[in-house]
Amino acid sequence: MGRSTHLFLLGLLASASPFVSAQSYGSLSPASPGFSVGSGSGSGSGSSSGSSGSSVAASSSQSTIDLAAIGLHTLAKANGLLFFGTATDTNLFNDTAYMQIVNDRNMFGILVPENSQKWQPTEPTQNDFQFANPDRVHSVATANQQMLRCHTLTWFQQLPTFVTTTAWTRATLTAAIQAHIANVVGHFRGACYSWDVVNEALNDNGTFRNSVFFETLGTDFLPISFLAAAQADPNARLYYNDFNIEFDNNKTAAALSIVKLVRAAGGRVDGVGFQGHMTTGQTPSRAAMSAVFRKFTALNLEVAITELDVRQTSLPPTPAQEAQQATDYVSMVGGCLDVEGCVGVVTWEYTDRYSWIPSTFPGTGAACLFDENLVPKPAYTAVASVLAAKATGVPASATIAGIGAGLTGFVASSSSSSSSVANSNNNNGQNVGSTVSSGSNTKANIPAAEFIGNFGGSPGLIPASSVSATSTTNTGSGSSSATGSSSIGNSNGGNSNTGDSNGGGSYGY
Secondary structure, rough: OOHHHHHHHHHHHHHHOOOOOOOOOOOOOOOOEEEEEOOOOOOOOOOOOEEEEEEEEOOOOOOOOOOOOOOOHHHHHHHOOOOOEEEOOOOHHHHHHHHHHHHOOOOEEEEEEEOOOOOOHHHHHOEEOOOOHHHHHHHHHOOOOOEEEEEEEEEEEEEHHHHHHHOOOOOHHHHHHHHHHHHHHOOOOOOOOOOEEOOOOEEOOOOOOHHHHHHHHHHHHHHHHHHHHHOOOOOOOOEEEEEEEEEEEOOHHHHHHHHHHHHHHHOOOOOOEEEEEOOOOOOOOOHHHHHHHHHOOOOOOEEEEEEEEEEEOOOOOHHHHHHHHHHHHHOOOOOOOOOEEEEEEOOOOOOHOOOOOHHHHHOOOOOOOEOOOOEEEEEHHHHHHHHHHHOOOOOOOOOOOOOOOOOOOOOOOOOOOOOOOEEOOOOOEEEEEEEEEEOOOOOOOOOOOHHHOOOOOOOOOOOOOOOOOOOOOEEOOOOOOOOOOOOOOOOOOEEEEOOOOOOOOOOOO
């Protein structure tokens, strides 16, 4: 992390209020000496300007900070990640309280259509393509200046009847896969940061699922799919996506083999998505998770956590179970932070209100970072804390209180050995002038559009085609308002994977 980003985060920390007591969740422990954040003038020879002042001073006591005005995506970006995001879809767009958080780019910098881009809703009958619902998700992301992660193309579930009942030959199924991908990826060409080209091709023992694709084409369906996706959108990042590959087992080895198989056939695989559907107390450690990620990045791949949740096995969870869940979330997110080449994290819905877990795994749930009332849980606090600790050296045990207005326009400069921050914020929660004085003589201008939210601020408008793997161009202004309700028809077939610890039943992930 560059010094300018460090100073920027200190400025954000200084401007956040109200302040709350530090707490510890799970196995978290302070990462460094604490920072005391409060109002007043800075100490030492640094100067500050603006209508109000806040100071950030080193302290030997545990910190009392509030990261409410920052959000998970902002913290992730400060760590060098590209995104922290969530799945969502149009059937939820009429829930205004839910959408207020979805629309906050400080909180979520990338959106994923939870169901509406899958084969059944996009091509319900052969060569009849329907894009109204995923287009609405794309429109929300564009209006909010968020990226779009696209999901999914070749998958054994949520298939239309014509795919599961046609008597395919190798030639006809190959043509059907190519036509589907050409039309769907082609429709969203330039809009998607990445595509989950093939999803869940493996059983937990590392063998291939006996899907219609494997039955007809063997493993050839993999390069067929990746080659078609690369042709339809040469700039999208192409992923293989699966669950339970986090455990360094036979399935992990098979996923590595899939990458090699596709490349040997002349296809392009850019990344592997680790879904991260975890169970409390059964999640790999942070060190184990980073070690698995490195096996994939060693193949010149990027990796991402693509569908993160950590389900409780009994409800309601006890405080001890919530603490363990927080530790498990930190193991996953921290493992990503520790690996160059892990580009970001997506949660599979951010709130228990709309989690897929209870209907798929009866008797379990409470798997998300926010509860059913959209209140952040200890797991949220732990994730935000570990992101802040990695970015700034603020103790990982500091409490985070809620979410708030976005801050923008921060300018960092330095002229002395102590730090002082002065912020002048308008009524929309936007920072209109901040200065950090610190111990070196560098000045860093943080792009104003980079850290903005929808809690009173006005997010910038970005053309979908300008989102890329490495940079975004932030221009203009605008806001997102998504109203109305549209249901998504899911055709969820049964999953017959005997022995899959996260398999069984019908599900939508």
